[in-house]
Amino acid sequence: MPILALDAGTTSTRAILFGDDGTIIRQAQRAFEQFFPHDGWVEHDADEIFDATLACARDALDGQHADAIGIAVQRETVVVWDPHTGRPVHRAIVWQDRRTAERCQQLAKDPAALALVARTGLLLDPYFSATKLAWILENVVGVRARAERGELLAGTIDTWLLWKLTGGKVHATDATNASRTLLFDIRRQQWDDDLCALFGVPRQLLPEVRDSAADYGTTDLLGERTPIRALIGDQQAAAVGQECIAAGDAKATYGTGCFVLVNTGDTPLVSKHRLLTTVALRLDGATTYALEGSIFNAGSVVQWLRDQLGLIATAAESEAVAMSVESSGGAYLVPAFTGLGAPWWLPDARGVLTGITRDTGRAQVVRAALESVALQTRDLAGAFADDGVPLARLRVDGGMAANDWLMQAIADQLRVTVERPAILETTAWGAARLAGMHAGIYPKLGTPGFRSVEKVFSPGGDVERVNALHEGWIRALKTLQGS
Secondary structure (H helix, E strand, O other), X not given: OOEEEEEEOOOEEEEEEEOOOOOEEEEEEEEOOOEOOOOOOOEEOHHHHHHHXXXXXXXHHOOOOOOEEEEEEOOOOEEEEEOOOOEEOOOEEOOOOOOOHHHHHHHHOOHHHHHHHHHHOOOOOOOOHHHHHHHHHHHOOOHHHHHHOOOOXXXXXXXXXXXXXXXXXXXXXXHHHHOOOOOEEOOOOXXXXXXXXXXXXXXXXXXXXXXXXXXXXXXXOOOOOEEEEEEEEHHHHHHHHOOOOOOOOEEEEEOOOEEEEEEEEOOOOOOOOOOEEEEEEEEOOEEEEEEEEEEOOXXXXXXXXXXXXXXXXXXXXXXXXXXXXXXXXXOEEEOOEOEEOOOOOEOOOOOEEEOOOOOOOHHHHHHHXXXXXXXXXXXXXXXXXXXXXXXXXXXXXXXXXXXXXXXXXXXXXXXXXXXXXXXXXXXXXXXXXXXXXXXXXXXXXOOOOOOOEEEEXXXXXXXXXXXXXXXXXHHHHHHHHOO
16 A cells, blocks of 8 residues: 655655555656746746656656655745646745845834734744745736736645646645745634735635645546645655654754754744744644754755866765865855855855865865754754753754765764664655555554664764864854854
8 A cells, every 4th residue: 555755855856655664665756947047046947846746756656556645845935826727927936045035124124024923933034935925926917916816826835736736626735834934823823814914915825724634635647546645844744754743852854955843842932043933743633833943055065066166076975075084174164055044044145165275175175065064053953952942862864864974973063863764765754654644554653663763873073173163163154244
């Protein structure tokens, strides 16, 4: 009784077919194009994402039938489309996009606006969906008038894929994705009319909000009619896949960015360090919350080393290159390619490479790039601890988690155990886990036997040297901030 997981990420989409014991039967992956029209702007072709997702699903199934589908997606990315033609009115604006930074800064001057935003658990930052959606409404000719007449639909990538897969029959999202829009009251668990008015988003554009595991209709596009039984944001899906279901459980996903979630149970904590309060999961109407810290650039740093600088031929090569030298020689890379995320929240910042000398070469730059991921993770861990949820251990996943050197560097900086699961595709597994559970194929979350640890990294290294590296990092950040 296989379960199909569709995982539409930021740079590629994949489909993984899981067996009834959670093992991977088959998988497929396709990259899609990234568009950068201006500095700080990032866009996707929503049609291309759907086409790639559908092609991956068919490849993974290879003629086999799935008993249920679970969908995990990149969050915050927003699409507006015409339900009559099925065509987007503009490219999807991606979560990394910073074009609305000025709009956010203007709103931040209004105490009433900040009070409204507090209902969402988020910050006034271009990272989230609302100002992206407003930008489309305001800048694409005729779109606002059409939206106000009820002629258009909008949603994050999960909503778009669901609408397409069901042939336009279901316009819905789940609570985890809704909680990332700046339009959703996370305590009342509903769209907020005041927030919609603040951002100028007509309420009728927005999808119905359901539980993360629920009945989301069926699709006829994969041969036999197949039920869709789960929708969830990718980071929350990874937390489910890592069985981070109890208060205090923490996971970090190292993909294009890095996202650290700490489960806080049924309590939506408010951070002193501008960490995000978000919905971790909603099942049977009961909401579980989390604190989240987001690093905008993690895996994208390695892509940059490979594609823009040509310092490595493959992402995997970065580990050997970093290990080829004893240190980065005082060089620090602050990868603020699209701003800095938590706990700094500097949307206008741009990357810098500091401390370079005549002795700085390829290996030192590569090592500094990987160290930046570990150092940013340490910054987040410090913020979590000061907010009352210190990390006792960290469960890691995502493509970069395969890098042993980096995982050890993270354990050294955090001074806690880092656990890597046997299956790194925890995002897809989390979506499949929820879908299979709702379909009655998998047992309830927390049941033993559905998570195994492949490797444990214990903190080591000279503590004084570890701390000195972080102190240099803080100095590099101050250089970036101009102080």
